Amino acid sequence: MRNSPGGLPGAFFARDRDQHPPAYAPGYKTSVTRSPTKPLIALDNTLSEMTGPVFGHDRLGPLDDDLILNFAKPGELPVGPRIVVHGRVLDENARPVPGALVEVWQANAGGRYRHRKESYLAPLDPNFGGCGRCITDEEGWYRFRTIQPGAYPWPNGPNDWRPAHIHFSVFGHGFAQRLITQMYFEGDPMIWKCPIVRTIADPAAVERLIAPLDWANTIPMDARAYRFDIVLRGRRSTLFENRLEGN
Numbered sequence: 001m002r003n004s005p006g007g008l009p010g011a012f013f014a015r016d017r018d019q020h021p022p023a024y025a026p027g028y029k030t031s032v033t034r035s036p037t038k039p040l041i042a043l044d045n046t047l048s049e050m051t052g053p054v055f056g057h058d059r060l061g062p063l064d065d066d067l068i069l070n071f072a073k074p075g076e077l078p079v080g081p082r083i084v085v086h087g088r089v090l091d092e093n094a095r096p097v098p099g100a101l102v103e104v105w106q107a108n109a110g111g112r113y114r115h116r117k118e119s120y121l122a123p124l125d126p127n128f129g130g131c132g133r134c135i136t137d138e139e140g141w142y143r144f145r146t147i148q149p150g151a152y153p154w155p156n157g158p159n160d161w162r163p164a165h166i167h168f169s170v171f172g173h174g175f176a177q178r179l180i181t182q183m184y185f186e187g188d189p190m191i192w193k194c195p196i197v198r199t200i201a202d203p204a205a206v207e208r209l210i211a212p213l214d215w216a217n218t219i220p221m222d223a224r225a226y227r228f229d230i231v232l233r234g235r236r237s238t239l240f241e242n243r244l245e246g247n
């Protein structure tokens with residue numbers, strides 16, 4: 001089993017609550033009613049949290065990592081700037097996380113989601129679905145092709161907008177490494193006006209959510225590239241990491 005060399009993996013590092021935004025952040029209106037009202041209780045990782053989930057690679061379709069094509073009608077393409085988003089998934093010990101499931105979802109170039117509860121007046125793109133997924137390779141790399149999403153307004157304060165962003169969900173080597181986050185784009189002035197971004201106290205932590213333009217990997221006459229590396233919680237125990245399975 002890939003995620004437990006030498007037997008059972010060790011426990012994961014505890015989440016650093018100074019880095020993550022608080023659950024209760026009044027500037028982000030819906031956090032008020034959905035945040036816990038009682039103090040949190042820390043539980044030890046259970047076996048299933050440390051060893052699951054295990055994914056079958058054959059469940060991914062050939063276009064799952066290509067949002068430009070995976071919803072487009074034959075011979076048609078979605079509207080908007082073509083981009084490549086790629087990076088590495090690492091753990092807190094800077095080791096690559098191979099076999100991680102990376103899922104993304106996003107609005108189209110006009111800032112409109114394909115969702116039945118979406119109410120923004122920007123139009124749907126008939127050739128863009130806005131969902132994709134892939135599995136990291138042996139060095140922890142993932143890569144998507146997509147359309148750069150647009151900013152959109154949302155009902156929070158009197159005039160709040162989300163900066164252009166891509167939602168990410170990552171399953172690492174166990175449920176304790178589950179991460180859900182958002183990627184923003186270098187140079188976007190909307191980032192610093194967003195009430196959700198502002199729930200993050202440390203500007204340096206916000207910067208880590210901003211993908212720089214990756215000129216070296218930009219494809220001439222085709223697509224600009226953005227680089228977004230993701231760090232999951234590492235395993236505290238490194239004792240068995242170099243032992244082969246069954247040893």
Ligand SMILES: [Fe+2]
Binds near residue numbers: 107165
């Ligand atoms: Fe969003």
